[in-house]
């Protein structure tokens with residue numbers, strides 16, 4: 206079956222849904238293809254909130270989008286493109302009011318206005334929230350709009366490749382999980398909104414579905430991945446499971462303490478304390494652990510305590526109900542009465558598919574938005590609450606631009622033979638994959654994909670973490686190269702079966718290996734410390750040589766790096782102090 210539409214959105218998270226709504230509002234025929242049923246996307250796990258300079262909070266009345274932009278740029282360690290940041294922060298208040306008018310149940314102040322809480326690296330309480338389930342509320346709100354507007358969603362369709370010829374994209378090849386068949390979707394424009402790639406790491410707050418396959422697909426189709434070395438480690442994930450304890454815990458007044466019951470952040474960020482940006486708080490926790498000032502769990506390693514007990518039962522139950530649920534269900538403790546054992550965990554990919562401010566990529570008709578994209582508004586370190594905002598602002602812009610692009614072209618003439626050619630190419634690629642050792646030896650592959658994935662996770666956790674060195678990174682790179690070789694003999698059963706999740710994981714793993722290589726190569730090349738990228742052998746930021754974006758371009762021999770200047774408008778780089 207061949208499906209046709211004007212705009213195809215790949216991914217049903219916040220960025221994808223917002224992009225689809227906008228393209229459809231421009232009068233186009235839009236289809237969403239999503240690996241997951243949309244409301245199961247990782248966006249629904251977002252807890253703490255979304256930033257906008259509404260100036261609603263009594264302590265935030267002097268806030269404005271310009272100050273939000275400054276905090277974002279400073280937080281990014283001056284690597285964000287400042288024109289893009291200004292667009293995002295200026296759009297933020299309207300984004301919140303639109304969600305409000307669509308019925309999103311934000312928490313409220315006593316005067317009825319949308320409530321705001323303090324978050325890391327922000328000059329004022331600027332983070333709008335719905336208790337600690339903000340992502341869930343916004344995702345449901347947008348999905349309601351998608352249903353209301355009768356936008357078709359193809360659920361449980363895994364897009365595995367783009368149809369690109371002459372640097373122009375005209376659709377995708379997707380694996381329909383339900384039928385077990387490969388399908389063609391032809392489209393005037395394709396918007397990739399497939400989320401982050403956190404599960405390249407083992408200790409991650411991300412859903413197991415956040416694998417980065419979408420990034421890998423665009424990368425293989427000729428779009429560079431930008432700034433991949435910048436991986437955010439969230440300071441507070443529960444030990445063992447690495448489920449997130451929202452920054453809202455600290456925003457509401459929670460403490461971080463070491464084994465001496467000392468609020469150690471006073472040593473690292475005396476002004477902002479627990480509300481310093483995430484890169485700084487994560488490094489501080491890791492330093493405490495490394496210096497023997499944390500606690501140790503034999504199975505899960507070092508940790509410190511996140512203590513919210515002094516907030517009192519009423520505030521905790523009202524503002525942080527999800528935190529109570531997670532601690533009860535996964536740790537068997539009650540955070541109203543006991544401190545929470547936490548350690549940093551991978552949380553966010555600042556880098557991604559290289560796009561401009563409208564989601565435009567180097568391939569015509571191909572767009573990207575949300576966590577899979579790098580505009581870049583987060584630079585070397587994202588501020589909490591800015592990601593949900595990014596998905597909506599740049600999802601909308603990508604939808605609008607894609608609609609304009611499709612409308613402006615002569616009615617798309619589909620090249621009849623092209624999609625078939627791509628379909629056959631993918632079929633034979635999958636056949637090769639499932640054959641493992643070679644064309645004659647069906648099913649003869651010996652390598653277990655889950656073992657390879659576990660080894661990749663361990664490599665990334667151990668060698669490409671919060672603190673990095675040249676020798677560790679080189680070791681990681683050779684490890685990834687060896688895993689890529691092993692992948693060539695992967696064991697994967699036949700393709701044409703319903704809900705073949707084994708094949709899905711094999712395809713995701715293939716993407717993981719490409720993306721991981723781009724991360725490590727970027728980290729090796731960047732001989733400085735900036736934001737989340739902290740090199741023990743190059744501990745200082747080096748604006749002379751490294752105030753620039755990294756671009757990784759796919760070749761059969763692996764990622765090739767180049768760079769691009771950072772856009773600076775108002776804010777000249779300064780030393781970051783908190």
Ligand SMILES: Cc1cc2nc3c(=O)[nH]c(=O)nc-3n(C[C@H](O)[C@H](O)[C@H](O)COP(=O)(O)OP(=O)(O)OC[C@H]3O[C@@H](n4cnc5c(N)ncnc54)[C@H](O)[C@@H]3O)c2cc1C
Nearest residue numbers: 216217218219220240241248253254364400575576592593
């Ligand atoms: C636990 C947690 C808490 C967070 N809390 C906050 C917060 O409080 N504030 C904040 O600003 N940010 C927060 N973030 C970050 C933020 O939630 C994410 O960056 C953002 O929601 C990503 O949205 P997205 O639409 O880009 O991707 P996602 O929501 O991850 O959606 C990706 C979509 O793509 C689909 N997909 C993926 N691959 C394919 C494929 N190959 N084919 C078809 N479909 C595919 C998936 O099915 C899914 O529908 C948090 C993140 C986590 C993990």
